[in-house]
Amino acid sequence: xxxxxxxxxxxxxxxxxxxxxxxxxxxxxxxxxxxxxxxxxxxxxxxxxxxxxxxxxxxxxxxxxxxxxxxxxxxxxxxxxxxxxxxxxxxxxxxxxxxxxxxxxxxxxxxxx
Amino acid sequence: xxxxxxxxxxxxxxxxxxxxxxxxxxxxxxxxxxxxxxxxxxxxxxxxxxxxxxxxxxxxxxxxxxxxxxxxxxxxxxxxxxxxxxxxxxxxxxxxxxxxxxxxxxxxxxxxxx
Numbered sequence: 001x002x003x004x005x006x007x008x009x010x011x012x013x014x015x016x017x018x019x020x021x022x023x024x025x026x027x028x029x030x031x032x033x034x035x036x037x038x039x040x041x042x043x044x045x046x047x048x049x050x051x052x053x054x055x056x057x058x059x060x061x062x063x064x065x066x067x068x069x070x071x072x073x074x075x076x077x078x079x080x081x082x083x084x085x086x087x088x089x090x091x092x093x094x095x096x097x098x099x100x101x102x103x104x105x106x107x108x109x110x111x112x113x
Numbered sequence: 114x115x116x117x118x119x120x121x122x123x124x125x126x127x128x129x130x131x132x133x134x135x136x137x138x139x140x141x142x143x144x145x146x147x148x149x150x151x152x153x154x155x156x157x158x159x160x161x162x163x164x165x166x167x168x169x170x171x172x173x174x175x176x177x178x179x180x181x182x183x184x185x186x187x188x189x190x191x192x193x194x195x196x197x198x199x200x201x202x203x204x205x206x207x208x209x210x211x212x213x214x215x216x217x218x219x220x221x222x223x224x225x226x227x
Contacts, residue, residue, distance in 0.1 A: 039214050048217040100172045102160040
């Protein structure tokens with residue numbers, strides 16, 4: 001199984017400051033079809049997960065442009081350019097290249113300092 | 114508007130069974146693969162199962178293989194998860210999600226007690 005490792009697991013950030021979450025996979029996520037199936041989700045307290053980014057760097061409709069995804073191969077990053085109060089929650093990466101199983105990272109809890 | 118609404122969760126003893134449902138609306142149900150994902154209390158997300166558009170092709174996580182059965186009724190726009198031989202470690206909120214993760218339901222809580 002592909003292991004997804006996120007860091008940090010806890011991320012205290014000052015409002016208006018940038019934030020960055022790393023997600024590393026135990027093997028390359030480049031599919032034989034040439035695509036990389038790496039997704040980022042946000043889960044606000046008490047809510048269902050919400051997809052933010054798909055295929056590494058494509059932002060979902062309605063997601064603020066302060067969120068961006070990047071990376072390739074085994075190393076991926078979610079960046080928030082300026083953290084706002086509504087960004088508090090847990091962020092997960094998910095790989096869909098080598099399944100079954102689909103595998104999530106452990107989650108990174110973002111909180112406001 | 115796309116909506117996924119889960120139901121059927123509840124309290125059950127170890128070894129018991131439950132059937133979860135996920136009612137879908139706002140999109141052409143038969144055009145999409147559908148997943149079940151679960152989240153134990155205070156823990157992260159765990160993929161459980163996926164069913165293809167063809168209704169017959171299903172895949173499971175090792176942790177539920179042989180005990181859970183995913184199915185769908187494209188005429189009723191409904192996804193199901195039959196859960197048998199339930200264990201304490203199956204306690205979780207169960208979400209249905211449209212592939213590739215763009216829409217999720219609100220979740221339904223399954224509690225397995227010993």
